[in-house]
Amino acid sequence: MNIDLNDYFYFVHVVEKKGYTAAAKALDMPKSRLSRHVAQLEERLGVRLLQRSSRNVAITEEGKSFYLHARKLVDHFEMAEAAMDNKSGNLSGKVVISCSLGVAQFVLFDIVTDFARQHPKVLIEQRVTNSMVDLITEGIDIAIRGHSGELPDSSLIQRFIANVEWQFYCSLGYLEQLEQLETPYDLASCRFLKVGRAGAKEAIPLQHKDGLRTHQNTHIALCSEDMSTIRQAAIDGLGVTALPDYVCRAPVEAGQLVRVLPGWVSQSASLSLLMPSRVGVPPHTKAVAEFIRERLPVALAPAIQE
Numbered sequence: 001m002n003i004d005l006n007d008y009f010y011f012v013h014v015v016e017k018k019g020y021t022a023a024a025k026a027l028d029m030p031k032s033r034l035s036r037h038v039a040q041l042e043e044r045l046g047v048r049l050l051q052r053s054s055r056n057v058a059i060t061e062e063g064k065s066f067y068l069h070a071r072k073l074v075d076h077f078e079m080a081e082a083a084m085d086n087k088s089g090n091l092s093g094k095v096v097i098s099c100s101l102g103v104a105q106f107v108l109f110d111i112v113t114d115f116a117r118q119h120p121k122v123l124i125e126q127r128v129t130n131s132m133v134d135l136i137t138e139g140i141d142i143a144i145r146g147h148s149g150e151l152p153d154s155s156l157i158q159r160f161i162a163n164v165e166w167q168f169y170c171s172l173g174y175l176e177q178l179e180q181l182e183t184p185y186d187l188a189s190c191r192f193l194k195v196g197r198a199g200a201k202e203a204i205p206l207q208h209k210d211g212l213r214t215h216q217n218t219h220i221a222l223c224s225e226d227m228s229t230i231r232q233a234a235i236d237g238l239g240v241t242a243l244p245d246y247v248c249r250a251p252v253e254a255g256q257l258v259r260v261l262p263g264w265v266s267q268s269a270s271l272s273l274l275m276p277s278r279v280g281v282p283p284h285t286k287a288v289a290e291f292i293r294e295r296l297p298v299a300l301a302p303a304i305q306e
Helices: 005-017 020-027 031-045 061-088 101-118 172-177 184-189 227-235 245-253 283-300
Strands: 050-052 057-059 093-099 122-128 142-147 157-170 191-195 201-208 213-224 240-244 258-260 267-275
Touching: 005 020, 005 031, 005 061, 020 031, 057 061, 093 101, 093 283, 101 122, 101 142, 101 227, 101 245, 101 283, 122 283, 142 283, 157 172, 157 245, 157 283, 172 258, 184 201, 184 213, 191 201, 191 227, 201 267, 213 227, 227 240, 227 245, 240 245, 245 258, 245 283, 267 283
Parallel strands: 093 122, 093 142, 191 213, 191 240
Antiparallel strands: 050 057, 142 267, 157 240, 157 258, 157 267, 201 213
């Protein structure tokens, strides 16, 4: 069999870029030439790897299976080149990181920029989304994801980072306006600032450290999918909110927010680092992953409230 390794390389890029147009642009080559390489590969293998339509390209089941092997092969060649580049100790290459908006805004920024300063030849592409992504098909090298219980995809490399709790916060000024805020029932008389979408009334979930779970109706004064908006509204004294520890660490330390309802949280989750389970992770990707694993738990630690 006459194997052209360029065909493997081009096929992998079409899959990860979700089409010929984006892949051709990324590779800086004509789309017709790229399509010809993939067609040659399909003809040589005797199977259809990609289904083409006038608007999009979909990978077949055979294509998914072949992609996993082709991706490994491309990885090995990239590692071989990286090994030569890194003989002097200088890391180089591209790393794609996926994380939620909250993690990107409040904890990962300083970590990523610190790594970039130390390793200027490593290009970090950060993709921010609150939705789950398919690391393989999206071409993600590292994902930081919150989850409850075990992750469903056991084929991924999973590294636990920390437990994250959504605790209750408000400004000292707002707290002084209330008669009391010591039990979940007291939330009924509060204005609540919610992350996400909500109606005028909302049952807020609560979990006690002893295991008790309950819900409490309250008045929603503001809801937003942007945690920074909700945090600022709480700092400005608009109401009570529930946010991850790491989001409120700085304002608690600065005295802008206080933690309320001790012993209660709205929800808790695990934060993990995920990587595609494939042999031969490039040195620069490993370095970024280890840097994040070392620094992230410190950044996620809650503030100590006096």
